[in-house]
Amino acid sequence: MNRSTSRIITMAAIAIMMVLPAFAGDYPLQVARNVMMYMALAITWDMLLRSGQISFGLAGLVGLGSYATILAVVRGGMPDWLSILFAGLFSGLVAFGIGFFILRLRHTYFSIVTLALGEIFRIIIHNLHDFTGGPEGIVIQQGVMFGGKSGPLYWLTLAGLGVALAASYWFEKSKFHFALTAIRNNEVSAKTSGVNIFRWLLATFVITSAIQGMIGGIFVQSYGFASPDSVFSADFTLLPMAMALLGGIHSTVGPILGGILLGLVSEWLKLQIPYGHLVVYGLMIIVVILFMPSGLLGIARKAGSRKSTDENQRRAV
Amino acid sequence: MSKLTTTDLTRRFMGLVAVNKVSFSMDEGEILGIIGPNGAGKTTFINLVSGIIMPTEGKIEYKGRDITYMPAHERARIGIARTYQLIHPLENLSLLENVMVGSIFARGKSLKAARKQAEKLCAELGLENLDRDPSRLTILEVKRMEIAKALSNEPEVLFLDEVMAGLNADETKDLIATVQKIAKERKLAVGVVEHVMGVIRELTHRVIVLEAGELIAEGPYEEVSKNTRVIEAYLGGAA
Numbered sequence: 293m294n295r296s297t298s299r300i301i302t303m304a305a306i307a308i309m310m311v312l313p314a315f316a317g318d319y320p321l322q323v324a325r326n327v328m329m330y331m332a333l334a335i336t337w338d339m340l341l342r343s344g345q346i347s348f349g350l351a352g353l354v355g356l357g358s359y360a361t362i363l364a365v366v367r368g369g370m371p372d373w374l375s376i377l378f379a380g381l382f383s384g385l386v387a388f389g390i391g392f393f394i395l396r397l398r399h400t401y402f403s404i405v406t407l408a409l410g411e412i413f414r415i416i417i418h419n420l421h422d423f424t425g426g427p428e429g430i431v432i433q434q435g436v437m438f439g440g441k442s443g444p445l446y447w448l449t450l451a452g453l454g455v456a457l458a459a460s461y462w463f464e465k466s467k468f469h470f471a472l473t474a475i476r477n478n479e480v481s482a483k484t485s486g487v488n489i490f491r492w493l494l495a496t497f498v499i500t501s502a503i504q505g506m507i508g509g510i511f512v513q514s515y516g517f518a519s520p521d522s523v524f525s526a527d528f529t530l531l532p533m534a535m536a537l538l539g540g541i542h543s544t545v546g547p548i549l550g551g552i553l554l555g556l557v558s559e560w561l562k563l564q565i566p567y568g569h570l571v572v573y574g575l576m577i578i579v580v581i582l583f584m585p586s587g588l589l590g591i592a593r594k595a596g597s598r599k600s601t602d603e604n605q606r607r608a609v
Numbered sequence: 610m611s612k613l614t615t616t617d618l619t620r621r622f623m624g625l626v627a628v629n630k631v632s633f634s635m636d637e638g639e640i641l642g643i644i645g646p647n648g649a650g651k652t653t654f655i656n657l658v659s660g661i662i663m664p665t666e667g668k669i670e671y672k673g674r675d676i677t678y679m680p681a682h683e684r685a686r687i688g689i690a691r692t693y694q695l696i697h698p699l700e701n702l703s704l705l706e707n708v709m710v711g712s713i714f715a716r717g718k719s720l721k722a723a724r725k726q727a728e729k730l731c732a733e734l735g736l737e738n739l740d741r742d743p744s745r746l747t748i749l750e751v752k753r754m755e756i757a758k759a760l761s762n763e764p765e766v767l768f769l770d771e772v773m774a775g776l777n778a779d780e781t782k783d784l785i786a787t788v789q790k791i792a793k794e795r796k797l798a799v800g801v802v803e804h805v806m807g808v809i810r811e812l813t814h815r816v817i818v819l820e821a822g823e824l825i826a827e828g829p830y831e832e833v834s835k836n837t838r839v840i841e842a843y844l845g846g847a848a
């Protein structure tokens with residue numbers, strides 16, 4: 293797959309999302325909102341992965357952002373839209389603080405610690421009963437944003453996805469691309485070229501965490517409710533990972549492609565096997581890693597290069 | 610003027626003393642050979658002065674400034690560059706983009722300026738078809754790319770760790786001429802590690818000899834090669 297094909301896929305996906313509310317009913321729009329939310333998470337997960345760091349902390353950050361939003365609204369009386377930005381800011385700040393410690397870790401250690409941190413956030417919220425509502429959760433009494441109308445909520449979610457897309461595109465076109473690719477390839481040689489590894493990892497971790505937290509904020513503003521089980525759900529970690537892996541990692545278009553395919557499949561699966569769909573994502577991650585490590589994009593790229601070598605051979609004859 | 614000096618530089622790995630009280634200095638425009646048998650500590654010495662590992666004892670000064678514990682990426686910025694014995698081109702970046710990295714991060718250039726600089730460096734090193742993936746380069750091209758990459762830091766001191774290894778006689782001659790040219794034009798201080806003595810004889814103004822981490826001899830190649838301790842070190846390594 294070459295650059296122009298990637299651009300066409302991205303543009304087509306955005307175009308479909310832009311016109312969807314004009315003719316789709318409430319239920320398809322709700323499905324689309326879920327797909328876009330997971331897609332945004334997949335994109336930001338991939339952005340950190342471009343440095344070689346595998347985070348298992350997606351659910352932790354979504355949960356953190358969700359509670360930042362709902363508590364700011366319920367306990368602090370913050371306006372709805374501001375509470376979503378607040379979730380981003382708060383998650384970014386938390387990421388900045390913990391990044392100082394955990395971004396010195398690598399590989400499995402980093403992954404496990406991100407998983408553990410998410411669990412720690414969940415347990416803290418679970419136990420601060422008076423403030424957070426504890427295990428029963430907390431409801432926005434004054435109602436959700438836009439009175440729960442599916443049209444405006446759709447645009448809100450699309451805006452969240454837009455932020456993730458813009459950030460990812462910016463990463464691809466800026467010094468981030470060189471810094472993260474160099475770090476992923478070989479940290480020793482990156483240092484020798486003057487890359488301040490810690491600084492670039494910290495910036496990436498803060499930016500992606502802020503967006504993930506903001507997505508959490510959009511999630512609770514759409515449903516008006518947060519409980520430790522709902523906003524720290526393993527779905528938020530596994531589904532975006534499966535999407536990015538299926539589509540093809542280290543790019544913006546991969547998670548978009550995987551997001552559309554798997555997003556639709558997952559909504560269907562949730563209806564078919566309400567308790568078993570996580571198993572399917574888990575299996576999918578395993579199968580993709582084992583048999584198609586560079587995802588659908590990789591397969592397309594291979595097909596493309598096979599074609600061009602054929603052409604070269606023909607030309608040579 | 611002396612660019613880089615070390616004083617009693619020492620690095621231990623557990624019980625092993627890989628570099629043992631090495632004191633040396635390198636001047637502007639000087640090509641210095643760093644020789645010694647396998648495991649003598651040559652690569653470890655370069656790792657120490659480029660900041661990839663930190664010394665156990667001793668001192669490193671660059672242009673009169675103490676840089677003993679300065680992080681590697683900062684050393685890249687103040688003018689120290691190197692290549693690696695085991696080369697790792699950056700995958701998913703083209704030949705040109707590989708050569709941009711030093712300009713972007715060590716020099717802080719914009720992507721556009723870095724691209725221009727990398728094009729210039731590649732032309733200087735005789736590299737063509739810059740959109741290629743590094744996996745498609747010949748050995749000689751990879752070596753040239755590594756040198757171009759190091760030069761993109763715009764260094765004043767450059768270490769080349771066995772860049773000639775794996776090249777045939779013609780290619781080696783070619784690369785010797787290239788190194789001489791870039792060193793002269795930039796008044797670079799170059800530290801060259803090589804096992805082929807012909808290369809050392811032709812390329813260097815002066816050599817230092819390491820054995821089991823210690824600096825055992827120093828001087829022009831013709832002199833050092835007659836030194837009995839050096840001959841013993843090499844024979845000992847061979848036996």
Ligand SMILES: Nc1ncnc2c1ncn2[C@@H]1O[C@H](COP(=O)(O)OP(=O)(O)OP(=O)(O)O)[C@@H](O)[C@H]1O
Nearest residue numbers: 622625627645646647648649650651652653654694
């Ligand atoms: N990170 C490390 N940990 C433990 N021992 C090390 C490490 N790096 C190097 N050594 C040891 O230090 C000694 C010097 O190694 P070094 O690689 O510097 O030698 P060298 O002179 O470059 O050898 P060669 O000519 O084979 O490249 C060797 O005994 C090596 O095994």
Ligand SMILES: [Mg+2]
Nearest residue numbers: 651652653694
């Ligand atoms: Mg070596």
